[in-house]
Amino acid sequence: MAEPLVLLRDVSVRIGATTILRRLDLSIAPGEVIGLFGGNGTGKTTLLRLLAAQLVPAAGTGVVLGVDLTGGDRVDLRRRVGMVGHTPALYAELTLAENITFAATVTGTDPRRGLDALGAVGLGQVIDRRASRCSFGMQRRAEFARELMLRPALLLLDEPHSALDAASTDLVGQLVDAVTGDGGGAVLVSHDRERIEKLSSRTVELVGGLLR
Amino acid sequence: MTIPSRQPLPLADAVQPGLRRQMMAVARRDLRRELRRGEVAWVTIPFGAVAVLAIPLAIGIDVPTLNRVGPGLYWVVVLLFGVLVTVRHTATEQGVAAVSARLGIDPAAAYLGAATASAVLLVVFEVAVGMIAVALYDIDPERWPWLLLVVPAVAVGLALLGTMAGSVAAGATATNLVPFLVVPLALPLLIGATAAFDAGLTQPGGILRWVLMLLLVDVAALVLGVLTARQLQETG
Numbered sequence: 001m002a003e004p005l006v007l008l009r010d011v012s013v014r015i016g017a018t019t020i021l022r023r024l025d026l027s028i029a030p031g032e033v034i035g036l037f038g039g040n041g042t043g044k045t046t047l048l049r050l051l052a053a054q055l056v057p058a059a060g061t062g063v064v065l066g067v068d069l070t071g072g073d074r075v076d077l078r079r080r081v082g083m084v085g086h087t088p089a090l091y092a093e094l095t096l097a098e099n100i101t102f103a104a105t106v107t108g109t110d111p112r113r114g115l116d117a118l119g120a121v122g123l124g125q126v127i128d129r130r131a132s133r134c135s136f137g138m139q140r141r142a143e144f145a146r147e148l149m150l151r152p153a154l155l156l157l158d159e160p161h162s163a164l165d166a167a168s169t170d171l172v173g174q175l176v177d178a179v180t181g182d183g184g185g186a187v188l189v190s191h192d193r194e195r196i197e198k199l200s201s202r203t204v205e206l207v208g209g210l211l212r
Numbered sequence: 213m214t215i216p217s218r219q220p221l222p223l224a225d226a227v228q229p230g231l232r233r234q235m236m237a238v239a240r241r242d243l244r245r246e247l248r249r250g251e252v253a254w255v256t257i258p259f260g261a262v263a264v265l266a267i268p269l270a271i272g273i274d275v276p277t278l279n280r281v282g283p284g285l286y287w288v289v290v291l292l293f294g295v296l297v298t299v300r301h302t303a304t305e306q307g308v309a310a311v312s313a314r315l316g317i318d319p320a321a322a323y324l325g326a327a328t329a330s331a332v333l334l335v336v337f338e339v340a341v342g343m344i345a346v347a348l349y350d351i352d353p354e355r356w357p358w359l360l361l362v363v364p365a366v367a368v369g370l371a372l373l374g375t376m377a378g379s380v381a382a383g384a385t386a387t388n389l390v391p392f393l394v395v396p397l398a399l400p401l402l403i404g405a406t407a408a409f410d411a412g413l414t415q416p417g418g419i420l421r422w423v424l425m426l427l428l429v430d431v432a433a434l435v436l437g438v439l440t441a442r443q444l445q446e447t448g
Contacts, residue, residue, distance in 0.1 A: 054313070074446065075318065075445075077316075078315070089311050090311075091241065091245055094245065103315055105229065105237040106229065106237050107229075107315060107316065
């Protein structure tokens with residue numbers, strides 16, 4: 001049996017004095033897509049940040065892509081985890097092409113792959129437009145292009161369908177397929193249960209920081 | 213719109229670029245962003261110039277007095293406004309949820325790249341405001357060659373200290389504290405720059421020890437910044 005991409009055991013996460021996630025167990029196998037649901041403030045984004053090595057467990061053990069979340073090389077892990085969050089992580093002053101090229105340069109990826117990916121998500125005609133002058137949906141697609149270029153082993157998407165027009169919503173599924181086709185995994189967070197269930201291998205729900 | 217199901221060379225096979233390449237990419241990114249935002253060119257430099265212009269109005273237009281205190285006042289303006297230049301980077305990177313960290317950039321490369329960009333901007337600021345100070349305070353042109361040593365040494369030191377302080381403050385989620393962290397740390401730069409400039413006028417041989425002091429501060433900030441970069445990113 002292949003080693004899991006994610007293995008959390010009894011993990012709790014605190015931010016300041018508040019415990020956001022409580023004694024969480026989660027395992028994600030290669031090729032698996034997890035749909036994560038939960039109401040506002042239940043810890044969905046916190047869980048994604050934990051998996052992206054942006055937070056450290058306060059208790060329990062967590063291993064993501066073979067890296068211990070407490071004592072492992074978290075910088076290296078971040079290179080291999082892709083995350084598209086609530087707010088666009090693009091440099092507003094740079095063009096879409098420059099944003100992609102920067103990501104390619106610092107990760108040692110061929111920038112042409114990124115420019116091809118911009119074309120694949122329907123932004124081929126606006127690569128020289130500054131991110132600040134793109135709509136939220138276009139910025140989101142540019143982030144999808146970046147993840148497509150980097151092809152992370154674990155893809156984390158927070159409300160991936162928000163701001164996408166009808167013609168673009170299929171991109172989410174295509175991006176997830178591209179990552180899982182390479183043996184990676186994905187976690188999709190959304191309130192849109194119907195859409196996410198179609199893309200997921202299984203679903204879990206966070207209630208008050210507890211996983212069900 | 214169709215995403216191809218497979219592409220060659222997944223990231224796992226990509227070769228992680230070296231520190232220098234990452235550092236230069238970060239520096240280029242920051243300079244390009246600044247060029248388009250124009251904050252330094254259209255806000256910081258004009259305000260610095262206004263400060264230099266306003267001082268004679270406050271203490272009186274007495275050329276010998278201005279000539280005597282001018283260099284010191286100029287470096288105070290550089291220190292205070294220079295902090296704003298270094299703070300700019302911290303604020304803008306936070307605004308995009310620390311993309312550098314997300315992309316797994318070597319924290320030392322991110323630190324050095326950001327500091328390099330800030331140093332370039334500080335040199336531009338020092339030269340632009342310096343020309344006004346030289347003209348206004350009637351500073352002897354014979355002193356200028358010394359500035360070729362002092363200006364970049366101060367810019368580098370201030371950039372390194374400011375970038376490091378920005379990372380510390382980001383960890384404490386209190387970026388508005390950056391000036392209070394940088395100014396005390398940068399006092400040796402102010403003292404060294406002023407003393408080097410005075411020594412350049414009165415005893416040219418004496419300038420060397422002050423320039424060496426500036427370089428010592430630069431090296432200390434460089435070593436400390438590189439050694440703590442990873443830890444500061446983790447707590448940021």
